[in-house]
Amino acid sequence: MSKDILFKTENDVFSYRIGGILIRDNKILLQKPKNDDGFSIPGGHVNFGEASSEALIREFKEEINADIKIERLVFVGENFFPWGRRPCHQISLYYAVSLCSEEQIPLTGTFQATDDLGNERIDLDFSWIALDELSAKKVYPTNLMEDLISLPEQVKHFIYVQE
Structure with a gap:
């Protein structure tokens, strides 16, 4: 059985996460936990011994x-x-991705999925959000907003600190 690169101690958390930027028809696919108002780029934790891609x-x-x-x-x-209640230090890699088949998922609106995080099941909403409406949404990390609308040509490094 594989294991996420996610270390939790009594005082802090370290996480290695990957995300997929899927843009189609000027809309981006984002995920958020059900009953939460904050979106993020779909993805998850890398397993030990697994390439990020x-x-x-x-x-x-x-x-x-x-x-x-x-x-x-x-x-x-x-x-x-x-x-x-613990501070988290997360290293994240974000890739531009495309669908191999447009028939596998809904291409508009919101649809549901479930994920495992640690020993918890999390209900997720996946939503297609128009790029020109991103500024009205809470998307984490928040400093990516403008860059998601027009993806940089070169790999960009950023540091995000949430207070």
């Missing part, structure tokens, strides 16, 4: 049963945010 392909298949093609690495992020 393989992890992203696996996560899309597990969560929404979609086969994706990795286009290119877009962002490398260092994220600092509260994980419950």
Whole structure:
């Protein structure tokens, strides 16, 4: 059985996460926990011994049963945010991706999926959000907003600190 690269101690958390930026018809696919108002880029944790691109392909298949093609690495992020009551230091890689088949998932609106995080089941909403409406949404990490509308041509490194 594989194990996420997710270390939790009594005082803090370290996480290695990947995300897939899927844009289609000027809309981006985002995920959020049910009954939460904050969106994030779909993805999940990399397993020990797993390449980040393989992890992203696996996560899309597990969560929404979609086969994706990795286009290119877009962002490398260092994220600092509260994980419950503990501080989290997260290293994130974000790839531009495309669907292998447009018949696997709904291409408009919102649809549901379930994910495992640690020993918890999390109900997720996946929503297609128009790029020109992103500024009205809470999308984490928040400093990616403008760059999601027009993806940079070169890999961009960022640091995000949530107070």
